[in-house]
Amino acid sequence: MKSLEVKAAEYVYASIADGYFSKEVKNGNEAIFVSGRYDKYDNEVVIDEAYLLNLETEESTELDTCMIEEYLNGVLAA
Structure with a gap:
């Protein structure tokens, strides 16, 4: 399962x-x-914020912005 x-x-x-x-x-x-x-x-992405929001409970969970940046910049560099 993907993160x-x-x-x-x-x-x-x-x-x-x-x-x-x-x-x-x-x-x-x-x-x-x-x-x-x-x-x-520069072909570079910088993520300011990322989160998952549960629409039923309105709870939010912060996502790892560094991990998202690394993934995107890796794909863009390929």
Whole structure:
């Protein structure tokens, strides 16, 4: 099973564009939110915040932004 950070990175990668971005994806009673910026000249992503939100309980869990950055920058460098 994929980690939440990898899922978040895949959601962001599918819609990444130059500049600041925020992406929210709902899946059942959960939502993943990721925001950050992408510099197409340096081909680098920096994640400002990422979290999982349970829509029923409204509890949020912070995701590892470094892990998401590493995944995205690795994919972009390939």
